[in-house]
Amino acid sequence: MRKPSTPHPGAQTSPRSAFYCRCGGDEASQVQRRLERAFSRRDFLQSALVLAAGVGGLSPAASAQPAPSGSATAVAAPMVLRNVQLFDGRRTRLQPGLQVVIEGARIRAVEPQGQGAPQGAQIIDGGGRVLMPGLIDAHWHSLMAAMSMQHLLMADPALIHLAAGSEAQRTLLRGFTTVRDAGGPVFALKSAIDQGLVQGPRIFPSGAMISQTAGHGDFRFLHEVGPGAACSAVGHAEHLGASAIADSADSVRKATREQLLRGASQIKLMAGGGASSLYDPLDSVQFTLPELRAAVEAAEDWGTYVMAHVYLPKGMQRSIEAGIKVIEHGQLTDEATVRLMADKGIWWSLQPFLPEAAPTPMADPGSQAKSDEIATGTRRAYELAIKHKVQTGWGSDILFAPGKTHYQTVRLVALENWYSPLDALKQATSQNGELLALAGQRNPYLGAKLGVIEPGAWADLLVVDGDVSRSLKPLLEPDQHLKCIIKNGRVVKNTL
Template sequence: MSPLANSHPYFRLSNQQSHGACLCGSPLLSQFHERMMADVSRRQFLGGMAGVMAMFAGLHAPSVLSEQPKDPNAPLLLKNLRLFDGNGGPLRDDVAIRIQDGRVQALLSAGAEPGNAKVVDCGGRVVMPGLIDAHWHTTLAAISQLEAMTADPGYVHLVAAREAERTLMRGVTSVRDVGGPSFALKRAIDQGIVSGPRIFPAGAMISQTSGHGDFRMRHEVPRSSGAPLSEQERQGVAVIADGEAEVLRRTREQLMLGASQIKLMAGGGVASVYDPLDSTQFTERELRAAVEAAGDWGTYVMVHVYTPRGIQRALRAGVKSIEHGQLADEESVRMMAGEGAWWSLQPFLQDEDSNVYPDAARRESQRMVAEGTVRAYEMAQRFEVNTAWGTDILFSPKNTHNQLRHLTKLTRFYDPLTVLAMATGRNGELLALSGPRSPYSGQLGRIEPDALADLLVVDGNPEQGLEFLNDPDNNLRVIMKAGRLHKNSL
């Protein structure tokens, strides 16, 4: 790296962990994806999608291979258990769960006969739905900023695939990807080439010029109307759209590629250099263009935004999910509740999991967001807003293993069963907003007849607390996705 790059403010955070406020506007994203996606494009040219998928070949988990029955569709009967069904109610100990063909076939009485099903004795443990992270960057979480800039692109792909497996082995069976080219990894997981959670992809983040997803360098500005797209736009990290016509085009392109929902940048961020935290991005007409295009395909728009003005503008345009929003005021929260929108909050608390910034301005923005987080959870409850849980871990390989710690923190604001319901049944309702664009057919986040059989058997009592989730290696005894046992240490 040149001395100029070493002195540039973009590169001063390369060795620091990154979590605690959204980093999707970090200029280093362009460096990362120019390298990673260029390799994907080369492989697609040389060998089609098979060339890309070959990068993942052989990354199956030994635990999966060792635990799978000869007939993965053979029925299972889970007995001797306490059931948390994802609805937030008290645990039940009067049921058994029959699984077949990847779904919950029935909830039976505790003494039900197994018939032709293989019996799994849960030893009196709690059975709960698989967890859902509603704000996850599948390809960006486990790679450091420095590695993203300098590593071989194949290495970056392998890290993403490995982290997908680790995510599943933490009990997170579904994620809503909120920006970036996750389509190939999703396909590899769905085809069984690698192990990982279900992915609801948003594709490229859509940003206005100078917005939170404009990753160009200063020397690339200005751009004429006929100029080619930037590298990060061509590779599907983020796309710049100014005016209703461009927003329509970029939204429709992501839908064409398979997005289950659309992500727009409607305000500034903490980590970004060019767009201040208090900035409002996209006009209401531009936001509405994306909302209408997504609605025509039966799905919805989510927006990155923090401020009351940005939140209210997005809601007036018909946006269904507010990502972050920690600076919301009462009027904004009342409006969210009245519109039935979702508030996708993350516990940004300026604690051990937070970003470390070298400059006072971003540290002050971070402090404002942390203080707003406490107010946000209080107002979300007071005004009964639909609230989702997510983590937004970015460029932090040392922090991904603490993914579930970002869930247990919420017991500061809610009782444990309410928190668990948020990360299962309630997040499943949010995923269902994708409607016909959902990649998966069936109910997620709940254990009920005909729901997808994503479930965990745990050592721990969620009626008393969720600390057991901080050690998933030891406390998650069974991890099942679509009826397939990815872990069984009973």
């Protein structure tokens, strides 16, 4: 590498030559490589020390692959829940006279009440209350729900992750035992939850939201774009891992593979405009067909699928043509596109974006206008989904709502505008479980089903004080009405 020359004391030095940006030069690259090697060694040693302290006498093979749904190393005692009204996630009725037996992390039996309990089992008497599967949110943002956009774009990443850990516990205590994270750097949070370092739901991570330049995932400020931009064209959101900007089929393919490398269970693409982004029109169609197909091919090579953020028919149709299996949002679609979804077996991940279910108005008037437009299409979207029997999942998509993340449940209750209470709960349990299972071998919780109460399923359960066959409103007050929360066969809360 050529060494930089030292000017002669009497030499003339122009401001440009003295102060040109070196952040992309050979010297900076060499420093970066040294830092990466140093941090890799340091992180490896620190991780080894943490694992050694945390797993104690476990063998190296056991500590290298912690049970993704577990927390502690000790095996929980068997458990029997009896004297309950059972909603199993599939049948839209409550079933009396049954008891549920849990052994380890799974449900061993659903049987007539009065059968003998396993030796040493913990008996939980529901007192005639409802026993149901833990809730599943198919469109959640673990890092973006509880902080404002301004904080997310400027705050120290450590603070963002600490806040996400705190919110994860609140999410679980609202009864959500599983979430599909629809974009954000949640891999560390997921690992911490799975290892029992913090409480929270199971997470199906998407990793960075992949966006084109000027797309819904391009959160750069205008001064960061173009010839006058700073040395690096990568914005804070990309540094954080919240988004990845890609502008060719090859770039999209690479970004997809990078998320899979990090542990994504599915891939999130921005295929159309959105409300929270400042610069892209809602009606914009984003990514070309070859770009979308590149992501689909890379995901399918890993046995999983792509979900696409998009609201309008043209973007939805292009996404379906590219092989995308799940449409996120779509509130401004038309009937022809909904028929196409039904014919092709496409999943529709819908959210009840109603004014009364919005946690906070948008700070930017333009974004609020786009949000209002989306809200006007929400009712018709649900009506079309029901009419054409499209496979429908439910998600809350709460964003940038510090102090108001409980609107996650408000948006679940809003489903009663179109469905009976138990049909709504079916969406948020067994149907969402089927949607998440599209991840195939990338499913981080393989080996059992989610969202159902049946033998062999994961033991994620809620005991609810209130008749949810008549109304879901008891779920709005989890401190009072969620009497027992069980995740992975372990009691998280029990006030029975």
